[in-house]
Amino acid sequence: MEYEEAKQLIVEQLTKKLKTKSKFYFNDLSKILDMKPRDAKKIVNKLVEDGVLEYWSSGSTSMYGMPGTGKQAHSEGED
Amino acid sequence: MAKHETPMLDQLESGPWPSFVSDLKQEAEKRAKNAAGVEFQIPQDAVEDLLGVLELSYKHGRTHWKHGGIVGVFGYGGGVIGRYCDQPQMFPGVAHFHTLRINQPGGKFYTTKYLRELCDLWDFRGSGITNMHGSTGDIIFLGTTTPQLEEIFYELTHKYNQDLGGSGSNLRTPADCIGQARCEYACYDTQALCYDLTNEYQDELHRPAFPYKFKFKFDGCPNCCVASIARSDLSFIGTWKDDIKIDQAAVQAYIGGEIAPNAGAHSGRDWGKFDIQKEVINLCPTGCMAMDGKTLKINNRECTRCMHCINVMPRALHIGDERGVSILAGAKAPILDGAQMGTLIVPFIEVEPPYTKIKEEVIEPIWDWWMEEGKNRERLGELMKRQGLQKLIEVLGVDPDPRMVQEPRSNPYIFWKEDEVPGGWDRDINEFRKYHQR
Numbered sequence A: 001m002e003y004e005e006a007k008q009l010i011v012e013q014l015t016k017k018l019k020t021k022s023k024f025y026f027n028d029l030s031k032i033l034d035m036k037p038r039d040a041k042k043i044v045n046k047l048v049e050d051g052v053l054e055y056w057s058s059g060s061t062s063m064y065g066m067p068g069t070g071k072q073a074h075s076e077g078e079d
Numbered sequence B: 001m002a003k004h005e006t007p008m009l010d011q012l013e014s015g016p017w018p019s020f021v022s023d024l025k026q027e028a029e030k031r032a033k034n035a036a037g038v039e040f041q042i043p044q045d046a047v048e049d050l051l052g053v054l055e056l057s058y059k060h061g062r063t064h065w066k067h068g069g070i071v072g073v074f075g076y077g078g079g080v081i082g083r084y085c086d087q088p089q090m091f092p093g094v095a096h097f098h099t100l101r102i103n104q105p106g107g108k109f110y111t112t113k114y115l116r117e118l119c120d121l122w123d124f125r126g127s128g129i130t131n132m133h134g135s136t137g138d139i140i141f142l143g144t145t146t147p148q149l150e151e152i153f154y155e156l157t158h159k160y161n162q163d164l165g166g167s168g169s170n171l172r173t174p175a176d177c178i179g180q181a182r183c184e185y186a187c188y189d190t191q192a193l194c195y196d197l198t199n200e201y202q203d204e205l206h207r208p209a210f211p212y213k214f215k216f217k218f219d220g221c222p223n224c225c226v227a228s229i230a231r232s233d234l235s236f237i238g239t240w241k242d243d244i245k246i247d248q249a250a251v252q253a254y255i256g257g258e259i260a261p262n263a264g265a266h267s268g269r270d271w272g273k274f275d276i277q278k279e280v281i282n283l284c285p286t287g288c289m290a291m292d293g294k295t296l297k298i299n300n301r302e303c304t305r306c307m308h309c310i311n312v313m314p315r316a317l318h319i320g321d322e323r324g325v326s327i328l329a330g331a332k333a334p335i336l337d338g339a340q341m342g343t344l345i346v347p348f349i350e351v352e353p354p355y356t357k358i359k360e361e362v363i364e365p366i367w368d369w370w371m372e373e374g375k376n377r378e379r380l381g382e383l384m385k386r387q388g389l390q391k392l393i394e395v396l397g398v399d400p401d402p403r404m405v406q407e408p409r410s411n412p413y414i415f416w417k418e419d420e421v422p423g424g425w426d427r428d429i430n431e432f433r434k435y436h437q438r
């Protein structure tokens, strides 16, 4: 899958799910891309580099989200 | 005069042990006086507010930190942990109080100059509070604000040649024992392997894509000074294949009292004369040692390299010459399933740079499996339990080995597959009935 195509797919799918959640596990992303984790990682890394995705971390776990979406409050289940 | 009243914290100082509360108060006072004239980049009273919020948490029996956050330095998904206080008006000094993990130098060797530089940087751009060392081994910087993160990262990497460590769902900062640098028990160069793998797996360390955390730890021998067997997903423990080397004259010197056992470590009290039978031979877990007249004999085939005899008589006994590592997988400290020790998956492998076999035949196949099959927040050890050791053996392409069995019935892995059985699952029922009634 080309990078641009992958980017579009990720943005589209994550936007769709925004109503229910704003943070995603890496696995969710590789499932959307329908790729093996190692290949998906190359694309996800680039998406972060380009500012399409950003990291969220609790310290023990990491998740991904789109910048500006969701609030800190999300993790407390208030939205 | 303290900014906040902290009666509950004060109580923690009353016991006989050193108290982190006293440490924090000391740091708060130091920042208030600022004798060194530091131009603090985060609130000067951050530590006062930290004491305040902790007191409040004790009062409420609940934390006043929010859960996680979106901070990091550019391009890194680990090494910074966002911490935000949920009472920022009451405690503005700790409204942001992010943690940084600094990759500790191999074997935790560093100079006092280096340590001073780190502390100066942290006094200037952070709270001044550190934790030496975190459980993965990192040097932990506790408490700074978002605008300081890139500044600190720049100074660390450009001035001190120092990287951040791991956090979140990635490879955590690899940790090793002091190894061959100072320890004669080291069966391989732990620092060389730790350093090499840290460099090789930079992407895994800084860009999270694993289901959960993953830890490597390197112990030069089974004494396990970094506790790899209990605390790392992949544990590298030095071992040897040939015989323990025995210097019989030195054995006699221990027996005769000329050399202190355990290198004199137990000399604080009078334990009586050293008794090799009681203190060494009878304590050998496999019962493979014996005195034959004046000669100490070891049946090396039975020895499990527990290190006991070598620890007691280091001048008489020495690790063998054919050295390498055993690799164990799946240890973790509890969250979901309780504590778990590592399971032996590679009984012996040589440790020679560039470590290609270790990387390509052990580490990477395990990661591929775990990344595909692991559930979110599932550690390798939990996946091993869920899918079975047999699956891991298949992934690694190694043959089952009796040494992988912890004890009978605890981790059985023999489930025959059809193509492994002569004739498969089909059988001639008439032939079978000749020997077995209905």
Ligand code: SF4
Pocket (backbone or CB within 6 Å): B177, B178, B179, B180, B183, B184, B185, B186, B187, B219, B220, B221, B222, B223, B224, B225, B226
């Ligand atoms: S683990 Fe073994 S080799 Fe490493 S420092 Fe401890 S005793 Fe020495």
Ligand code: SF4
Pocket (backbone or CB within 6 Å): B283, B284, B285, B286, B287, B288, B289, B298, B302, B303, B304, B305, B306, B307, B308, B309, B310
């Ligand atoms: S290392 Fe342990 S098992 Fe081996 S001979 Fe010494 S005491 Fe016995």
